[in-house]
Amino acid sequence: MAKISDHDINAIREKADIVDVIGHYIQVHRKGNSYVAICPFHDDHDPSMSISPEKRIYKCFVCGNGGNVYTFVQNYENITFPEAVGRVA
Numbered sequence: 001m002a003k004i005s006d007h008d009i010n011a012i013r014e015k016a017d018i019v020d021v022i023g024h025y026i027q028v029h030r031k032g033n034s035y036v037a038i039c040p041f042h043d044d045h046d047p048s049m050s051i052s053p054e055k056r057i058y059k060c061f062v063c064g065n066g067g068n069v070y071t072f073v074q075n076y077e078n079i080t081f082p083e084a085v086g087r088v089a
């Protein structure tokens with residue numbers, strides 16, 4: 001795999017809509033200015049994960065899993081960071 005520069009990583013992250021990307025894997029629901037979802041990283045029954053399209057981050061208030069669009073794909077698919085970047089791109 002070709003090496004991805006920091007510049008590209010940032011450009012892709014800015015272009016990627018975190019709600020779109022997470023919505024590709026799990027169901028997300030709009031709640032005011034942000035989105036909520038059932039957390040896939042713990043045994044969740046109420047939507048504990050909130051997604052901020054503005055800050056481009058997600059955070060689960062129960063298990064503490066959180067980060068940016070790459071962190072989600074990495075954790076969800078259990079893949080490495082460069083693989084996650086490729087997936088998001």
Ligand SMILES: [Zn+2]
Pocket residue numbers: 039040041042044048060061062063064065
């Ligand atoms: Zn969680």
